[in-house]
Amino acid sequence: MKTTTLKNMALAFILILLIPTGLMAGSLDSFKGEKGSLKISGGTAHIPVMKDAAKRIMAVNPDIQISIAGGGSGVGITQVGEGLVDIGNSGRKPKDEEIAKYGLSMVEWAIDGVGVAVNPANPVGSLTKAQITDIFSGKITHWNQVGGVDKAINVYTRDEASGTREVFGEKALNKGPITTKAVVVASNGAMKSSVATDPYAIGYVSVGHMDKSVKAVSMDGVAPTVDTVKSRKYPIARGLYSNTKGTPKGLAKKFLDYLMSAEGQSLAESHGFIPVK
Amino acid sequence: MKPFFFISAVISACVSVCIVLFMIILGLPLFREGLFFSMLTSPWNPSNGVFGLYPMIIGTLGISSLALVFGFPLSLGTAALISGLAPKPLAAVLRKTVQAMTGIPTVVYGFIGVFLLVPLIRNLAGEGSGMCILSSALLLSVLISPTMILTFSDTFDQVPVKTRMAATALGATPVQTFLWVVLPASKKGLVTGLILGMGRAMGDTLIALMISGNAIAVPDSLFSPARTLTAHIALVIASDFDSPEFKTLFACGLVLYGFTALSTLAVRAIDTVFRSES
Numbered sequence: 268m269k270t271t272t273l274k275n276m277a278l279a280f281i282l283i284l285l286i287p288t289g290l291m292a293g294s295l296d297s298f299k300g301e302k303g304s305l306k307i308s309g310g311t312a313h314i315p316v317m318k319d320a321a322k323r324i325m326a327v328n329p330d331i332q333i334s335i336a337g338g339g340s341g342v343g344i345t346q347v348g349e350g351l352v353d354i355g356n357s358g359r360k361p362k363d364e365e366i367a368k369y370g371l372s373m374v375e376w377a378i379d380g381v382g383v384a385v386n387p388a389n390p391v392g393s394l395t396k397a398q399i400t401d402i403f404s405g406k407i408t409h410w411n412q413v414g415g416v417d418k419a420i421n422v423y424t425r426d427e428a429s430g431t432r433e434v435f436g437e438k439a440l441n442k443g444p445i446t447t448k449a450v451v452v453a454s455n456g457a458m459k460s461s462v463a464t465d466p467y468a469i470g471y472v473s474v475g476h477m478d479k480s481v482k483a484v485s486m487d488g489v490a491p492t493v494d495t496v497k498s499r500k501y502p503i504a505r506g507l508y509s510n511t512k513g514t515p516k517g518l519a520k521k522f523l524d525y526l527m528s529a530e531g532q533s534l535a536e537s538h539g540f541i542p543v544k
Numbered sequence: 545m546k547p548f549f550f551i552s553a554v555i556s557a558c559v560s561v562c563i564v565l566f567m568i569i570l571g572l573p574l575f576r577e578g579l580f581f582s583m584l585t586s587p588w589n590p591s592n593g594v595f596g597l598y599p600m601i602i603g604t605l606g607i608s609s610l611a612l613v614f615g616f617p618l619s620l621g622t623a624a625l626i627s628g629l630a631p632k633p634l635a636a637v638l639r640k641t642v643q644a645m646t647g648i649p650t651v652v653y654g655f656i657g658v659f660l661l662v663p664l665i666r667n668l669a670g671e672g673s674g675m676c677i678l679s680s681a682l683l684l685s686v687l688i689s690p691t692m693i694l695t696f697s698d699t700f701d702q703v704p705v706k707t708r709m710a711a712t713a714l715g716a717t718p719v720q721t722f723l724w725v726v727l728p729a730s731k732k733g734l735v736t737g738l739i740l741g742m743g744r745a746m747g748d749t750l751i752a753l754m755i756s757g758n759a760i761a762v763p764d765s766l767f768s769p770a771r772t773l774t775a776h777i778a779l780v781i782a783s784d785f786d787s788p789e790f791k792t793l794f795a796c797g798l799v800l801y802g803f804t805a806l807s808t809l810a811v812r813a814i815d816t817v818f819r820s821e822s
Contacts, residue, residue, distance in 0.1 A: 421673040426758075426779045427590070427789065444591070450673050450769050451758035451779065464663055465673050 294528045297521050298328045305518045308336040309343015309356035310430050311454040312379055312473035313507055315538045317356070320525060323534075331518065337454050340430030347371070347510050353519045355510045358430025358473070372514050375506040376526040377540035380474035381435045382491025382503070383484040384459070386466045391415040393485040399439055402469060405446030410467060422449040423461050423470035431455060434505040435471045439486070475539035497541045507540065564801060571794035583795055588760045588776075595792040597799060599762045603770035604803065606763060607681050607756060608745035615685035615692060615741060620734075622689070623696030624722055628708075639697070645690040654754035657683045662755065669767040675757035678766040683751050688741040695740060699733020700726050735815045739808050746804055749774040773800045 307317055314337060321333035338346070340357035347355025348369030358379065361371050383399060385391060391414055394402070401407040402420055411417045424445050425432035436442055452458050455476045462468040463480040474491050477483050483491050486501070495501035515523050525531045532542035574580045579595075586596025626639050661683060666674025703726045711721040749772075752758075757769025758779060771779075773796050780789050780796075 419671045423673070428779075447587075447589075447761035448759050448769065450675050451760075451771070453753065453779065457754075460658065461673070461675075464659065465666065467671075468673065 294525060294530050295323060295327045297524065298324050298331060301328060301518060301521065302330040303518055304332040304334070305354070305522060306334050306336075306352040307354045307356065307509075307522075308338050308346050308352045309510075310340045310358040310507065311337040311456065312358045312431060312475060313356040313509070314456075315475065316377070316526075316535050316540065319534050319538070320522070320531060324522070324525065333522075339426060339428030339453070340433070341428030344369070344371070344510060347512055350512060353511065354515075354522065357508045357510060359433050359505055360508060361510055370513050371510045372512075373508045373510045374515075374523045374527065375508050375543060376523070376531070377507045377535040377542055378496065378504055379507050379540050380491050380493075380496035380501055380504045381431055381439070381471055382474050382477055382501075383439070383469065383486060384462050384472050384477065384481040385469050385484055386462055386464075387480070387482045388466050389415060389482060391484065392482065393488065396439065396487055399484075399486060400441065400443050403440055403445050403449070404443055405448065416467075418467045421465055421468045422446055423458060423465075423468055424449040424451055425458065425471075426451055426453050430505065431471065431473055435503060438503045439471070477539065493536075493539055493541060506543075507535075564798075567794045567797045567801065571791075571798055573791065574795050580795055583792065584799070587762070590789050593788070595788060597773065597776070597792070597796060599760055600771050600773045600776045600796070601799060602762055603677070603752075603756065604746060604772040604774070604800070606677050606770060607684065607752060607772055608742060610677065610681035610766075611684035611688060611745040612738070612742055613685075614682060615689050615745075616738065618685065619689045619692035619696060619737065619741070622693045623700060626693070627697040627700035628726070629718055629722060642690050642693050646694070650687065650748065650750040651754075653683055653687055654750050657751065657755045665767070672767045673757060673769065675755055675769050676767045677756065677763055677770050680752055680756035683755055684745050684748060687748060687751060688744045691744055692737040692741040695733060695737035696730070699730040699737075702733075703729045731815065731818060735811055739811050742807050742811070743804055746800065746807070747774065749778050753778055773803075 314335060317335045321335060325331055325333060336352075340359055343352075343355035343357045344361050344365050345355075346352045348365065348371065360375075361373060365371060366373075383394065389410070391410060394413060398407065398413050402413070403422060403424070405422070407413060408419060409417065410420055422445070436445070450461070452461055452470075455473050458470045458472050459476055459478075459481055462470045462472075469484075472481065474493065474496055477491070485491075486503070489495050489501045491501050491503070496504045509523055509526065511519050511523070526535070527544065529544075532544050536542050571580070574583070583596050584601065585598050586594055588594070588596055588599060622638065622642065626635050626642070628635075630638065657679060661679050662674040664674070665676065665679045666672065669676070707725060707729070708721055711725045716724070752772040753775040756772060756775065758771045758775055759769035760771055761768070763770040777793055777796050780793055
């Protein structure tokens with residue numbers, strides 16, 4: 268009798284010890300005892316979440332070095348394919364040719380909307396899809412044509428390697444042209460700071476990057492917010508992908524598992540993305 | 545010791561020849577298809593399969609020459625102050641400041657440009673984004689000035705003190721001495737400084753990328769955005785290695801190389817003409 272109680276107590280104790288590790292598999296604990304470096308590059312929309320995750324992992328385990336670079340989705344896919352980085356981020360699903368060529372395996376860990384942004388001082392807060400297409404193609408040239416001030420519109424766009432540009436061009440502009448006079452910036456961050464400082468600017472940023480420094484413009488009456496993207500009422504959305512060459516191994520696998528864990532997903536949510544789980 | 549120097553010289557010469565060969569070989573398909581020369585005059589429109597460099601060529605020439613126009617007088621004046629016209633303590637402070645300026649990373653200039661200069665130019669122009677030829681030329685002139693100032697003032701300092709004193713003895717004021725004695729004796733240094741400054745202006749990527757707006761339209765005024773060849777390479781290199789866009793980058797590199805070589809030759813030619821006249 269006494270021995271069985273002891274046995275049960277021991278069992279319970281062992282179980283208690285096991286439960287947290289079991290529950291937190293894929294969470295920060297899995298990085299204990301790991302060593303080495305992890306190189307990440309590509310999509311600029313991903314960066315805030317990547318940075319936060321890296322900071323937490325490196326705080327738990329200082330032996331791990333995680334470096335995060337931008338460059339755009341195209342860069343992420345090429346660099347991971349050529350073996351220059353361990354994880355290549357892209358704000359679009361890699362194309363079939365890219366997957367076949369590099370043997371990519373991908374993890375979609377969040378959904379992100381792309382919203383039209385203007386300067387907070389701009390009275391225009393809502394545009395139709397047709398107006399947006401005409402503004403970016405250069406057909407509408409002044410803000411007073413869409414209910415704003417009598418000033419020329421400064422159109423901002425992203426570089427060719429941008430996944431944000433690709434999604435915006437496809438789903439908002441229906442692959443229509445963007446005026447050659449548009450100012451080209453190289454990251455979501457640069458887009459935000461340009462629009463935030465230029466009173467007559469119009470651009471587009473990842474919904475996760477939207478904050479008070481810019482004003483989100485509703486399209487056909489729907490504002491680009493986490494909720495409208497989640498309910499699919501706002502149509503310009505894309506998955507955020509992290510790609511590896513072949514099946515993820517070692518640190519890269521643990522990092523991706525962490526992104527898919529409850530903690531990683533709430534991290535994505537806190538940065539304005541829609542978690543996939 | 546002599547063979548060592550000889551070998552270093554041969555290696556550095558080889559590297560620069562190799563780079564040209566490398567770009568020519570990789571750009572060979574473009575030459576074979578006869579695209580290279582049409583690229584120099586056509587626009588950049590990848591969605592229609594047109595990969596011309598004309599807007600970027602105009603952008604590069606416009607921005608770097610304007611930067612020299614702003615930077616040269618600025619540098620000449622500062623160098624004159626450092627090498628004799630300013631009182632000794634002020635000259636020393638100036639020289640130290642300029643030397644410190646050479647160490648400022650380009651990205652710092654770019655950052656300051658985005659938040660201070662661009663809004664200023666935007667208000668001045670009354671329209672446009674403020675990211676334009678004028679903004680980046682102004683900022684570039686600040687970037688290339690330290691190189692020119694230090695080269696100029698080194699040359700001014702090489703003018704023998706005796707010569708200067710002779711001028712002073714004849715009753716020349718310091719400014720007159722500088723204008724009629726020191727300046728004519730320093731032609732070679734002025735040319736070297738100009739070449740170095742121009743090379744830096746044409747080769748700079750980050751300021752152009754951050755400030756000039758990178759639009760692919762041919763600029764039509766000082767206030768229009770423009771893309772330079774260097775910024776173009778930086779923006780397009782991110783695309784797929786197999787894409788036709790990527791292949792045209794070698795042509796871009798060749799054009800840039802050609803410009804630097806041509807402008808160096810041009811300045812040298814002007815120098816020889818001046819020399820034979822005097």
